[in-house]
Amino acid sequence: MDTRSSGQDTRTPMPSEHGTVMAEFPSATEADVQSAITDALEAKQAWGEMSFHDRAAIFLRAADLVTGKYRYELMAATMLGQGKNVWQAEIDAAAELADFFRYNVSFAQEIYDKQPTVNSPSHHGRTDWRPLEGFVYSVSPFNFTAIGGNLVSAPALMGNVVVWKPAPMNVYPSYLVHQILLEAGLPEGVVQLVNGDAETITRTVLAHREFAALSFIGSSDVFRSICAQIGQGLGEKRYREFPRTVGETSGKNFHLLHPSADVQNAAKHSVRAGFEYAGQKCSALSRMYVPQSQASTFFSEMKKELARIEVGPPEVFSAFTGPVIDQKAFDRVSKAIDTSNEDDRLERIVGGTYDGSKGFFIDPTIYVSKVPDHPLFDTELFGPVLIAYVYPDAEFDRVLELIDKQGGGLALTGNIFSNDQRAIRKAEDRLRYAAGNFYINCKITAAVIGQQTFGGSRGSGTCDKAGSSGLMMRFTAPRTLKEEYNKLEEVLYPSNI
Numbered sequence: 001m002d003t004r005s006s007g008q009d010t011r012t013p014m015p016s017e018h019g020t021v022m023a024e025f026p027s028a029t030e031a032d033v034q035s036a037i038t039d040a041l042e043a044k045q046a047w048g049e050m051s052f053h054d055r056a057a058i059f060l061r062a063a064d065l066v067t068g069k070y071r072y073e074l075m076a077a078t079m080l081g082q083g084k085n086v087w088q089a090e091i092d093a094a095a096e097l098a099d100f101f102r103y104n105v106s107f108a109q110e111i112y113d114k115q116p117t118v119n120s121p122s123h124h125g126r127t128d129w130r131p132l133e134g135f136v137y138s139v140s141p142f143n144f145t146a147i148g149g150n151l152v153s154a155p156a157l158m159g160n161v162v163v164w165k166p167a168p169m170n171v172y173p174s175y176l177v178h179q180i181l182l183e184a185g186l187p188e189g190v191v192q193l194v195n196g197d198a199e200t201i202t203r204t205v206l207a208h209r210e211f212a213a214l215s216f217i218g219s220s221d222v223f224r225s226i227c228a229q230i231g232q233g234l235g236e237k238r239y240r241e242f243p244r245t246v247g248e249t250s251g252k253n254f255h256l257l258h259p260s261a262d263v264q265n266a267a268k269h270s271v272r273a274g275f276e277y278a279g280q281k282c283s284a285l286s287r288m289y290v291p292q293s294q295a296s297t298f299f300s301e302m303k304k305e306l307a308r309i310e311v312g313p314p315e316v317f318s319a320f321t322g323p324v325i326d327q328k329a330f331d332r333v334s335k336a337i338d339t340s341n342e343d344d345r346l347e348r349i350v351g352g353t354y355d356g357s358k359g360f361f362i363d364p365t366i367y368v369s370k371v372p373d374h375p376l377f378d379t380e381l382f383g384p385v386l387i388a389y390v391y392p393d394a395e396f397d398r399v400l401e402l403i404d405k406q407g408g409g410l411a412l413t414g415n416i417f418s419n420d421q422r423a424i425r426k427a428e429d430r431l432r433y434a435a436g437n438f439y440i441n442c443k444i445t446a447a448v449i450g451q452q453t454f455g456g457s458r459g460s461g462t463c464d465k466a467g468s469s470g471l472m473m474r475f476t477a478p479r480t481l482k483e484e485y486n487k488l489e490e491v492l493y494p495s496n497i
Contacts, residue, residue, distance in 0.1 A: 015083040016313035016359040027196025033204040036192035040161040043189030048159040062184035063101035079314035096146035107469040122486040128479040131159030134212030142169035155475040213244035220249040251412030258418035266417040267301035269443035288388040323360040330360040333383035378408040412456030415439035
């Protein structure tokens with residue numbers, strides 16, 4: 001059985017037109033989840049014993065189906081279900097998803113090729129890159145169709161079986177990805193797609209003795225909660241092995257302008273980083289630090305660029321920014337805007353308005369804080385709202401310390417705009433742990449598979465770096481083998497004789 005769905009129906013609306021149902025699906029019951037785990041484990045031995053080259057061929061065929069036969073269906077599902085414009089949907093559901101499938105094959109090959117190169121005379125060693133002994137639980141977010149494909153393909157390529165729970169707002173694109181994998185030749189049972197109540201599914205998964213790994217992308221608070229449940233299971237000796245936890249979570253990401261920055265370039269990058277996909281990328285810009293000498297020009301450039309931006313539904317190709325994902329997100333961000341509009345510590349530069357009558361639309365919004373320690377510098381909103389602090393030019397060193405301390409304990413993405421190499425080096429060094437992905441004169445929503453790995457630390461995750469062999473390594477249990485060809489002639493050491 002490939003999908004588990006015998007429970008109560010759940011409906012998810014289109015974010016751009018919330019009166020229209022995008023997807024309707026029955027939620028998996030506890031019995032459905034147990035059955036999914038059982039079927040996955042039954043498929044495990046044959047899948048793990050299949051040669052890597054045969055497993056790889058399945059994902060390479062899937063990549064061609066993504067960029068060919070299913071390209072426009074995937075894009076349409078991502079546009080309507082997740083509110084992405086056509087440009088962002090193409091990047092995500094077609095290009096990035098195919099890239100994950102293809103690059104993960106090459107990353108896995110790197111691992112399998114790692115074998116001992118030095119052996120003593122009459123000795124030989126090798127490494128058996130085993131899959132984990134149990135099953136992997138993959139939890140994917142709403143904002144990227146490609147992420148679900150990666151959370152499945154990374155462990156599966158290494159011979160693991162996967163129980164996959166996508167976010168409710170991403171059910172239909174995830175279903176398409178699953179169907180593509182089956183059409184590409186993935187054996188039945190290897191990936192079990194389960195939809196429904198996250199608490200029920202997670203509780204059932206974490207109660208199982210064969211739970212071997214969590215592969216998660218979502219909020220830091222949810223990841224912490226699941227890790228705490230896993231810790232309790234470890235304390236109870238519930239699991240066969242110590243489960244791996246792999247997580248990429250929240251971000252409170254920053255742009256830093258040095259006085260030497262190209263202000264027009266920085267403004268354009270900041271508009272893209274903060275407002276493409278309504279600020280709902282994990283790496284999206286949400287806080288800015290601007291030198292006093294450049295502030296007036298910078299914000300004028302931002303307003304000029306934002307005046308050209310259209311907010312609208314994804315089927316309107318001229319729309320740059322679409323809706324936030326659902327009512328919960330709309331209420332969270334609009335409440336923060338209402339509060340901020342009345343906050344005398346903040347100056348509204350642009351936006352501060354929204355309209356939820358038809359869809360969950362929030363206008364791009366920028367506030368400048370008159371104080372360096374406003375709570376918005378530490379609060380993740382995951383929407384199209386930026387907060388900026390204007391610092392005296394002579395206090396560049398102090399603002400580096402401020403950036404490192406702020407961000408709510410998160411450390412995903414950040415950058416510096418500067419034409420002063422000494423300032424760039426200083427920022428790189430002082431902000432070494434403030435962002436897992438650090439950019440120079442480039443927006444922070446800029447990671448490209450095969451060029452930049454992606455992942456943060458501190459409260460932003462385990463920094464296992466999607467788009468690398470490092471992530472794939474987390475889903476192996478390597479076995480070391482050593483063979484001797486000579487015979488041991490004597491028990492005693494030479495010093496004993």
